Amino acid sequence: MTINTLARGGWDREQMACFQKMEKVIVAMQDPDMGMKMRNQRLLITVIPHAMTGRDMITWLIQKYCICEEEALHISGMLVRYGYVYPLKEPRSLVLRPDESPYRFQTPYFWTSTRWPASELDYAIYLAKKNIRKQGELMEYEKERYSVLHKRINHTWDFVVMQAREQLRASKQRRKADRIVLECQEQAYWLINRPQPGAHNVLDMGLERPNNLSARVTLVSDIITFLYVSYVPVPFVKYSEQYQNHDPIMQGCLPSNPWISDDTAYTRVLGHLVLLVPAFAAPVDLVERWSFSFMELLNDIMGRREFMIYLEKEFSAENLCFWQACEDIRHGESSRIVEKVEEIYKNFLTPGAARWVNVDSKTMDKTLKGIRHPHRFVMDDAQMHIYFLMKKDSYPRYLKSDLYKNLLAKAIMNCPTCLFVLSACSPS
Amino acid sequence: MCDQTFVAITFGPCDCCGKASPLMNIYIKSEATNYCSFCVEVMATQGLQAGESAASLKKESDSLKKKLEEERAKLSDIELSQVAEKIEVLAPLSIKTRRVLKGHGNKVLCMDWCKDKRRLVSSSQDGKVIVWDAFTLNKEHGVTLPCTWVLACAYAPSGCAVACGGLDNKCSVFPLSLDKNENLNTKKKSVAMHTNYVSGCTFTSSDMQILTSSGDGTCALWDVESGQLLQSFHGHTADVLSLDLAPSETGNTFVSGGCDRKANVWDMRSGQNIQSFECHESDINCVKYYPSGDAFASASDDATCRFYDLRADREVAVYQKDSIIFGASTVDFSLSGRLLFAGYNDYTINAWDVLKGTRVSALFGHENRVSRVRVSPDGTALCSASWDNTLRIWS
Secondary structure, three states: OOOOOOOOOOOOHHHHHHHHHHHHHHHHHOOOOOOOOOEEEEEOOEEEEEEEEHHHHHHHHHHHHOOOHHHHHHHHHHHHHOOOEEEOOOOOOOOOOOOOOEEEEOOHHHOOOOOOOOOHHHHHHHHHHHHHHOOOOOOHHHHHHHHHHHHHOHHHHHHHHHHHHHHHHHHHOOOHHHHHHHHHHHHHHHHHHOOOOOOOOOOOOOOOOOOOOOOOOOOHHHHOOOOOOOOOOHHHHHHHHHHHOOOHHHHOOOOOOHHHHOOHHHHHHHHOOOOOOOOOOOOHHHHHHOOOOHHHHHHOHHHHHHHHHHHHHHOOHHHHHHHHHHHHHHHOOHHHHHHHHHHHHHHHHOOOOOOOOOOOHHHHHHHHHHHOOOOOOOOHHHHHHHHHHHHHHHHHHHHHOHHHHHHHHHHHHHOOOOHHHHHHOOOO | OOHHHOOOOOEEEOOOOOOEEEEEEEEEOOEEEEEEHHHHHHHHHHHHHOOOOHHHHHHHHHHHHHHHHHHHHHHOOOOHHHHHHHOOOOOOOOOOEEEEEEOOOOOEEEEEEOOOOOEEEEEEOOOEEEEEEOOOOEEEEEEEOOOOOOOEEEEOOOOOEEEEEOOOOEEEEEEOOOOOOOOHHHHOEEEEEOOOOEEEEEEOOOOOEEEEEEOOOEEEEEEOOOOOEEEEEEOOOOOEEEEEEOOOOOOOEEEEEEOOOOEEEEEOOOOOEEEEEOOOOOOEEEEEEOOOOOEEEEEEOOOOEEEEEOOOOEEEEEEOOOOOOOOEEEEEEOOOOOEEEEEEOOOOEEEEEOOOOOEEEEEOOOOOOEEEEEEOOOOOOEEEEEOOOEEEEEO
């Protein structure tokens, strides 16, 4: 074959890593001690040495990586798809059959990573060889490509035909078994590098990523030493334990997982939870989760509404209104910031205002100064102060209040199955 | 021992410039001080100008890193998997494909759920963006963009609009109308403008702002109404491939990951890079916050997913297996954060036990790369988008 003189520049680093890993697996498979047992396979009248069956490969993979059969089938399927192993029967179908079908390892000369990118010249020589060897052996799409190449690299066509003839002559001098093997290997290589139109193209890598725009040495963070204390990652365990019963994928959900049971009644409830103002009681799940953290309560629309009702009873609703108004500024349109800040000042911050919020004097001074030049984050300090006020004071009292307790009880009663069964039920 | 032993003032007035901002604890001549990240940079560059060369500083930083590692080893941290030893092992999940959404003519590159837990938007290589009702498999809206490779799409929190962007270097917002016959292209609003492809976009807590990441190495925050750039985030030295907004109380940070193998945490208000993690050996394809906001996970072409604790400022777990050869392109947490679903380039999805670090299940079914996995907002289902032109709902 012609020496591939094209540069390797277009090859992405990510693909190289994958191919190297696959090659490691292949090499391990062929290890004389720990590798697979190879045997001779009969193909029509010739005997091909060093072949293995699909079943052998799967068994070896299961043993080596301690995985299940499905995964071993998948991995060996990938090895065939990428051309590291090719089938002897039905060579055009690059699929791994988990039975006695014979397979062989591709020679490293023809590994996709060794000869990247496959050059047009080589492809032309291959097609020319096929054409010369047996007239009409080319498939339709190969014929088309052959004529396209003939037009495109016409100036080297003599070279192409000469190479093809030479290679055919050299191969005639080999033993029949070797010849068949070489033909199979070459065919497998080209099936992957020039797939049939419409067939799955494994070498489709998507968009190129022009990376490493600058070689800036980022020393800043390296020079600094951090205050370091022994680390114990308990918070994640706690969080996951707390939420585990509310995780539908893990524990199932009540009355049923709508995707499995196709229960449209439940989904109508879920589907409009955000868009409508529902008159029904909230599912138990949600109400329980409001007690996990203040953020859960505020992030849920129903929770926020219920909390507002409670605050109105306590005559401290202005805190939540203020917080909501500040959120509106932070995430709202830039054009309306000034007018919204004015509104807030009028309603919440002016001494004697109808809904005056109790912010400490330092924060109040800072905010009032900032209001003279209003921007998106001018209310941040005041908002945080009020947020923590609500979190430390009103929120715990809300959780202990009759309002919340009644809501939770109503939700439990409305649920078709009782709360205690919730934790014991298995996923559907 | 509880997490309160980590003493660090993370927000407050800087000891150098006096401005209130996220702080980094540093030592200057053995004295502990708190500087904002800007002053740290200034101090560091001044240090460089005082006669030191980049090479000598690199040597110094390498030796300091080594020292840090030695000190860490002495303190005998307890690994996440050790703490999780006492928790019960998870049984393999019985998750199956419940829906297959067919309709895209080419690779599906991105998807996002609507807050109503049943609608989703997906975008593909042929420029089409489709809004589906995943429950009934109905296609509710469809738009065709003039560019191919729509790499990013997002649903607005109100459910009334979608944003998408890709090779056109822009991110556009389409208000969804109830009239099925109306051509959504007429109301299209071009919001973001980058100098390279847009790889990720997301709305912040309202419909009025979007955050985008781009192949030009920057992230940016935009005002939807005016199209104005509100803040830009510079720091990556290569394409930024993914971003995720923090679900925290103050809601002011986000994390981004890129081809420079770094995952950076940013303060949205100041534009500063607060934290940076460089642990992967290859491009980071996706980043996603843990539900509590204290940690995040990343997926990379080096076939691993990693878990980082923000308060401890380090990587705490690596999810990898010898039999997993192909890169991970996407991750998402289940509702409780106990499971991490990762989509790989070998057409599979693996579910990892976040705490124990082991794989719980492998989901097969797609016939080409999995480009995106997202758990639904109520946690009942997982949606995966793939290069085999379909989306699957698993439950």
